Amino acid sequence: MSLRRSLNFLGNLGNTSHQFAVIGLGRFGRAVSSELHRMGYDVLGTDIDEKLVAQVLSQRMAAHAIQLDSTEPLALKEAGIFEFDTVIVAIGNYLQQSIITTLNLKEAGVPHVVAKASTEIHGKLLERVGADRVVYPEAEAGCNLARALTRPSVLDNFDLDPEHSIVEVLVPEEFHGNTIAELQLRSRYGLTLLAIGSEDKHFQINPLPNQRLDKGMAMVVLGANKDINKLLD
Incomplete structure (x- = not known):
């Protein structure tokens, strides 16, 4: 299971800045740094472990990386981290x-702090000290694995909220040869078809009603989870 599927929050940071700081360069922190760096953002990575800092620099997972103890406010200030709009702990x-670390950042006035939590209690404590967003990558990876095992036709999914999702699924065999208009996805299933994709992963956005679907194609739909489950069943 790729960690990249646990980084959905990166697309919704609500930040116009091109600079991010990532504190903690373990597996998750390196994945966040690498993805932001790949997306063209200026990333500063930090960790108390000199070896992890060196690894991030050597593998070019961030534009800059320094060793510091994030529990020391002075170290964060001297590194300029308090000047960042978004910091990922x-x-x-x-x-x-x-x-x-989260408390230090919020007390210094960092506008947007995203913090990783390992348990629900950990997450509640982070919220208490001011974290603007708490993420649970291990829990999300576990959910994705469970979905992949029980719903092999689901190629990818994005949770909009606890009740609604956008999912990429294989076109069901019973849909083969039908046009989009004939399927009546909105009236029969309550779903909105956003795109269809061929086997080479080339997607057509807002396909026409007379577009015919074939087995092996992918379709991206938006709707309530209960309606998506109805489609999958």
Whole structure:
């Protein structure tokens, strides 16, 4: 299971800045840094472990990386981290350091702090000290794996909220040869068809009603989870 599917929050940071700081360069922190760097953002990575900092620099997972103790406000200030609009605290497995770091950032006035939590209690504590968003990558990866095992026709999914999702699914065999208009997805299933894709993953957005669907194609639909499950069943 790729960690990249656990980084959905990156597309919804609501931030116009091109600079991000990532504190904690473990597996999750490196994945966040690497993805932001790949997307063209200026990323500063930090960790107390010099070896992890060196790894990020050598593998070019961030534009800059420095060693520091994020529980020390002075170290964060001298590194210029308080000047960032968005800081991701990726110290999920060290509860005390994670909470102190988040508190330091919010007390210094960092507008948007995203913090990784390893448990529900950890997440609640992070919210108490001011985290603007708490993410649970391990839990999300577990859910994605469960979906992949029980719903092999689901190629990808994005949860809009607990009740609504956008999913990419294989065209069901019973849909083969039918046009979009004939399927009546909105009236029969309550779903909105956003795109269809061929086997080479070339997607057509807002396909025409007379477009015919074939087995092996993919379709991207938006709707309530209960309606999506009805389609999958």
